[in-house]
Structure formats: structure tokens, C-alpha cells
Amino acid sequence: MLRRKNLRPVAQLTIPTWIFLALVVLIPFFYGVYLSFLDINLASFLPPSFVGFDNYKAVLAASETWSTLRITLIITFIGLLTQIPIGILLALVLHENLRGTKVFRSILITPMLLTPVAVGLTYRFMFDTDLGVINWALESLGIERVNWLGSQTSALFAITIVDSWQSIPFVMLLVLAALTAISPSLYEAARVDGASANQIFRRITLPLITPTLLVITMIKIMDFLKLFDTLFILTRGGPGNATTTLGLWTYKTGFVFLEFSRAAALGVIITIITLPVYFLWRRASRGVR
Template sequence: MNKFKLSRSGPYLVMAPGMILLLLFAIYPTIFLFKISFQEYSPISIEKPFVGLSNYIQVFQDQSFWNSLKITIIFVLSTVSLEFFIGLFLSIVLHQLGKGQKIFQSLILLPIAMAPTIVGLMFRFMMNDQYGVFNYFAESLGFSRISWLSDPQLALPALILTDVWQWTPFMMIILLAGLKGIPSDPYEAAKIDGATASQTFFYVTIPLLSKIIYIALLLRTIDAFRIYDTIYMMTKGGPINVTSTLSWIVYDKGFKFLDFGYGAALSVVMLILVVTLLMLFLRKVDLFNVEGKS
């Protein structure tokens, strides 16, 4: 009898440490975030009065919020689109390779092994208008020096380029795994029917790869939405706020100006936007319906 009880409680005992850590480092901070978003919360003030929805009203009246939302949307759409198409191309090329696939795959995956802060610092040096390698090649080709990170028209594209360089391999490896999981039977049937390479790609490969594509796009969209490290190392939200994304203004308002209540309200709004995007995506695409249409 004791052994039976022990066996039934065993899974809960195994899960307990992880659940405790989840409670301490995820659930409690989220509850605390919601709590202080309704307060005028500052670490330099003893009193933290309840202010109701005033922080949220201030968010939607703040022009910097709408500007950051626009910049975030541009950044996410640009990076995820470029990473998907380049990653798809690389995954197809690697899938066709025989010898040397492992070597090329390892080399291409190097950027995602680096911390975003290191990547941001590296690209900041390479894009320096005085001694950066980008300007060295520009001058070698006969162009004048370019202020990559101080020009309002180039700062955001420079960030997009940096993100694409680092995270395209992530998209590639997911799509490559999906390609390797496609059985050979549909391709043999398409070949017998006389389908061309482009017809096989659009009518066989893409439909069979659609679930993997959706998952890759979802993961990268959520991750790109909360970019912060690279911005901190490269532009710090400038010049003139053209790279100030939602994550950056949360830091700027909450930690730089010590307005934790307003920063928490911004974080909650950002969380709601991401969760809404996730729910719309999952409603549109049934990722768990394996037997459904691809």
C-alpha cells in the first residue's frame, strides 16, 4: 500500500522543484508587475499610492508609446520576413548537400551561439564611421564614409541587418529539420506525374512544411518583439528615438526615470499585445491538428 502511494506521488515530487522555481521566477514577478502597474511606484519614495488605471491611460496618451509601437512593428516585420526567406533558401541548399553539410551547418550556426550583447558590440565597432570595417569596404568601392548608427535613416536598417545576421541560422535550422522530416513518397509521386522543380516546391514541399514554417515564424516573431540587448549595445534608442522599440521605452521609463508604475503598465500592455498575437496565430493555425490540412 505504501509503495502504491509512493508511486502515485512520485511524479509530483519530481516536478516540485521545477514548479517552485517557476512560481518564484515567473508567476510571482508577473503578479507583482500587474500590482505595481496600478500604483505610483518609485524606489525613491516610501509611499506607493494606488492610482487605478491612470498609468494605462498615460500609456495610450503618450506619443512615445505609439512611436515605439510603430518602430517595433517595422522591425519585427522586416527581420522575420528576411530571416524566413534567407533561412528557407539556406535550409534547401544544405538539404541538397551531401558531403560537407555538417561543416557548413556548423559554420552557419555560429551567430546564434553568441550572446546578443556581444553581437551588438561587434556590429557597433564594425559600423563605426571612423574605423569600422563596413566603411573600409565602402571606401574601397569608391563610396564616402557612412554614419550607420548616427544617421536617423540608417540606424534602424543597421539594427535589422544585425538581427538578421544573428537569427537567420535559427530559422534555417528549424526549416532544415522540417525538410529532413518530409517523406520521399510525395516527391516520387510528383516526379511520376511530371511536376517541375518549382511545382514540386510550391505544391509539395511548402504544404508539407507549413506547420514547421508557422512554428518558426511564431517563435521568431515573439523573440523579435522583445529585442533589447542589441539596441542597448548599438544605438541606445537613438538617434532621435528612431530605434526606440517597446522594450527600450519600458527600460527608459521604468529604470532610467525610476517610474516603475508607468514602466510596469507599459510592460503589461506589451505582454497583452504579444499574448493577443499568439492567440490570433494559434486560432488561425491549428498547430496541434496533425491529421488536419497542412
């Protein structure tokens, strides 16, 4: 018995992983908390001193913290409202298993694989007010040109469009997996009872994919807090700070304004915001499968 036990794969196999995760998560996280209590400015050569909660007070008093949080919430809200319904619709259509479904699925997941920076660049060209192909298409449909990246409202829409273009495939794939897991006998029974397609969707499909939709919602909320690459390329958070999210604001505070400790405090605040979403995500994911 003893020998057999010794031969089983052991917890020691996870030691290399522990080392890497300590290096990129554990140590940086606690070091970040420590930094947030100092007064490090990357432009200054003064030795850092301990300032207690001053950075937190400053950050919580700054209007940018709240306005960028608001922008993050707006982008999250419009993003979810766009991506989840379209993702469900595409998953339903793919689930019908029409001829050519495999090819369509391959095409539809392509956007999520592409380098976000390159995607941002392409869209920036397509959104160009004078030369962009999007305004050209709008104009030929008789709609007025839009200065896409020039005003807050339109820039927020432009960012949501680009993020949706890259994220809808993810929603689609997860919903598709959930649809595949539903037993076909449920549908047959419903059809025998004379249920309409609409009823079947609302009474069977939707309740059964709800756990997956909750998981998607939580993941997407976290991803909107992370949003960086396409945002950075499309608007750099501009005009002004009109499209700066909390994550981008943390970057700017640390690496543009060089207020390093203040950025570290923002990082801790983001972590605190993420925690409830994280727990809801883990809870919701237990309901899947």
C-alpha cells in the same frame, strides 16, 4: 494494482519547478500588476499611493508608447522579410546533403550561439562611419559611405542586419527539421510525373513547411518584442528614441526615468499584446509533425 500506481513517477516531482516558476513568473507577474496601480518613482521617497488606472491612462496617452510600438512593428516586419526567405534558402541548400554539409551546418549555426552583447560590440565597430570595415567595403565597391547608426532609417537597417545575422540560423534549423520530415517518396512521385524543381518547391515543399513557417513567424514576433541586448549596445534606442522598441522603452521608463509604476503598466500592456501571438503560436505548433 495500487502498489504499481504508487510507484509511477508522480506529479510531486514537479514541485521544485513550481517553486522556481512561482518565484520568477507567477509572483512577479501579479506583483507587477499591483505595482502598475501605484505611483512608485524610484527617485522619490514618498510612500506609494494607489492611483487606479492613472498609469495606464498616462501610458496610452504618451506618444512614445505608440512611436516605440510602431518601431517594434517596423523592425519585426523587415526582420521577418529578411530572415524567413534566407533561412528557407539555406535550409534547402543544406537539405541537398552535398559533401561537407555537416561542416557548413556547424559554421552557419555559430552566430546564434555567440554572446549577443559581444556581437553587438563587434558590429558597432564594423558599422563605424569612418573606420568601420563595412563602409570600407561599400566604398571599395563604389558605394557611398553610410552613417549607419546616425539616422533612423539606416540604424533600423543596421539593427535588422545584426538581428538577422544571429536569428537566421534558428529559422534555418527549424525549416531544415521540417524538410527532413517530408517523405522522399513524395518527391519521387512528383519527378516521375515530370514536375519541375520549381513546381516541386511550390506545390510540395512549401505547403508542407507552412505550419513550421507559421510557428517561426509567431516566435519571431515575440522575440522582436524581447529584442534588447544588441539593440542596447548598437544604438541604446537612439538617435533620440528613433530605434527604441516597446521592450526597450519599458526598460528606459523604469530604470532610466525611474517611473517604475508606469513601466509596470507598460509591462502589462506588452503581456496583453503578446497573448494573441502566443495562442496563435500554440495552435500553429500543433500542426507541426
